[in-house]
Every structure is written in C-alpha cells, then in structure tokens.
Amino acid sequence: MSARLTGKRIIITGAVGNIGKEAVRSFVAEGARVVIGDRDAAAGEAVAREFGDGVRFIRTDVAEEASVRSLVEEGAAWLGGLDVLVQNAGVQYSGAIADFETAHWDLLFTVNVRAHFFGAKYAIPHLRRAGGGSIINTSSLAGKRGGPGLAAYSASKGAVIAFTTALALELASDNIRVNAICPGWVNTAFNRPAIDFMGGASAQEAKVASFVPLGRQARSEEIAPMFVYLASDESTYMTAQAIGIDGGAYNS
Template sequence: MADKVAIVTGGGRGIGRGITMQLLNAGYQVLVAQRQPLDETLSVDSRVAWVEADLTQHETPYLIAQAAEDMLGGADVLVNNAGLMFEKSLDKMDEEEWDRMMIVNMRAPVFLAKALLPQMRRKGGGSVVNIGSIEGIGANPWHAAYCGSKAGVHGLTRALAVDLGRDSIRCNAIAPGWIDSDLSQAYVDAQPNPQGALDDLINLHPVGRTGGPQDIGDAVVFLASDAAAFITGHVLVVDGGRTAKLPLPF
C-alpha cells in the first residue's frame, strides 16, 4: 500500500485517529483534514500530511482535494469521519443548529467525494468509506438531528455506490456503536454512579466490552482494501453485537 493515499477527515482525534493509525499500519499514506494541527506523534510521521479544514465552508472540499493532489499525488481512499453531535429536544432545537448538523455530517461528505472524483478516476478507481452510526438505524433521546444526518449518510452511501460503480469507485459505510473516547468517558463520568453506568453499558454488548477507535480503523482498512473488492453499498455495523441483542426489563 506504499503508493496508496487515504484522506481522513477529523483523522487526528478520537475515532479518526484510530482510523489514521490503522491505515498507517496497513501501509497507506494519510492526509488528515481537520481544523486542529496534528499532535506531536503524527506531525513527525513522514507518512502523514495535514490540511487545515473547516467543513462548514463551501470551498473546503475542493481545498482538501487540491491538498491531496499537491502533497501526495491524489487520493485513492476517502474516509468521511468528521462529524458533529448535539443533544436537543425538538422543541428546543432551532433551524441553525439543524442546518449546521446537516452541513458537517452530510453536505461535506457529498461534496468531498465530488471534489475527489477526478483523482480517483485518473487512478482507475477508489474507495469511499463513510462513518455513519447505529443511530442511523435506531435512536437515543434528543438526537433527532444526529439520527437524521446519520440515516442520510447511510442512504447516501448506497446511492453513491450505484452511481460511481461504473468508475470502479466503491462506497461503503461503517455504523459504529459505543466507541471509547474522551467524550464518551466524560459522559459516563457525568452519571450519578459512573462505575455502575459503565457496568450497565458493557452488559449491552455480547462481546463483553465497549469498542475502541482501532476497531473502526480495522473495519475501514478492510473496506478500503482489495479484500472488499466485491463489497459496495453496504453499511457495516461495528457495535460488539449491541443492536443484535434484544433488551430485557430485568
């Protein structure tokens, strides 16, 4: 994979960092597109490049595409990982908050894929991996905007698979479940009984643990690779069996 280039939006933190690290382990060069500079570990890695990117801006997808061309010779793989999430009940949510969610979670992936089409076509094909969510399948309270955006990502994935297959560009999505991160840990710590909350959370997962960023990274590497050459338009649920397990009231 030494000649393969992957773009990962939000690839320097959380799930995105797990994706970046697993792509590097698989031999890719990686362009991280995000607002924050890379941390010390990634910034000194010659296989990693960074472009400052605010995904709320219309021109950003085209700036990222140009950076991929200029820095690394064009992209083979796009991982639309960056996303926004907030909790708001419908009666408290306003149009601006809804629009911002859709801009970051849906518009940016669409037009970044568009901006990279010439590069992928020139290279004979490519792979787009969108990070959706199990909340594109089910819902948590006060997540109307987030669930709507992630369900849209899943639908977009299928549509792009149909439209871009003629160019040998595959498009799949990953629907992560609970993935350990600073934000998810803060959420657990904010509960009245954090240890009890963590125990209950783990009990939701048949595999007996919550997920880590590397779990999503491993799934990305598979879907981006030739091992998944006959897989497109698919939403791969990576949740430790959480959505397969029927809840009981005791």
C-alpha cells in the same frame, strides 16, 4: 503488519480524534501515505509529526466547500493522486427534540451530511483518474437505530447511510466503491453530549452494559481495522454497505 496498503494514497477528515487517529495509525502501519484534514491545526500538525514523513496535515473546515475542495486538490497533488477518501469528521449533539436548538440541528447536517457531499464531489474526478478506488463514510449505529435524545443525530447519520448507498450505485461503473462504517458506543470524548444527556458516565456505562450484548463500549482500535479493510484491495467486491461495529447492539 502486512503492508496491505502499500502504494495507497489516502485523504482522511476528522483525523485528530480517537477513531480518526487510530485509522491514520493503521493506514501508515500498512504502508499508505496519508493526508489528514481537521480544523484543529495544532493537533493536526502533532498527528502528522507523530506518524512521519508519509503523513501531511492540511487545515480544513469541512463546513466550508472551498476548504474541502482545497484539501482534496492539495492533498491529491501532494500524494500524486488519490485512491481512498475517508470522511470521518463529525459532530454530536443530543437532546429532546422539543428542546433542541435549531442551530445544533443545522450544524449536525452541515458537518455530518453536507461535508460528505463536498468530499465526494471533489474526490470523484481523482478516483476516476486512478481507475477506481474507495470512499469510506463514517455513519453510526444511531443512523440505523435511534434512541431517546438522539433523534437529530440519528437523522444526520441516517442521511449518511442513504447517501452512501445511492452514491455507491452511481459510481459502481467507475470501479469506485462507497461504504459506511457504523460504530456503536465507542469510549471517546466525542460522545460527551450523549453521556451528559443520559445522566453522566456511570449512568451511560450501565445503560450500555444493559443493551449491548458484548456488555461494553468499543475501543477506537477495534474500529480502525475496518477502515483498513475498506481501503485495501481485499474489499474490492464490497460496496453500498453500512457496516456495523456495535457489539451486537443493533440486533439486541
């Protein structure tokens, strides 16, 4: 690694799952110090131990404003400031809208959308004090292009893209960049609800092979480098973007 993030102070939510954990691994390898927030205390503590003294875990429920505020305030205090906020926590529910549970709709928008507002709200003052920085939101290919059974999830991830682009314009004069990463199909347990809706793993894999030009799902380690790029000073002229990492699926 080239230590592209030396001195960077990063807070990330949703850091115990596949993509989030790979992002933390990459941040640490590139020289950053990282605070991770997640509901799963045991898994979060394990990730922090795995990556060493430069990583701290703070139990966080992104559905609760006070919990997100505590993550940002305690995290920034431990880091000595804040340069990058990564909002990666999310949930997935799939199903036909006529049969979709209202509680699942509400949870999608609570975790996938409202939590992004909380994180940004409390991180912005710290980023301003640092003279600028980067907010990285995790959206999805589904936020750009939906499909059967994905209407609710797509709506929540589309809202993340709209929030990202508008916030980027709002914060440009503060030298705070805001971008969204939009993964396509990634081989993680996160996609289990969609896989079940599509008829199981075999059916889902066949479907992915049929419409993804590269003919396969992504691996988490193929998504993590974009988090590093957006956290680094290499991307200081990039803002208001929804960046697809989808094997060409959006254009297929």
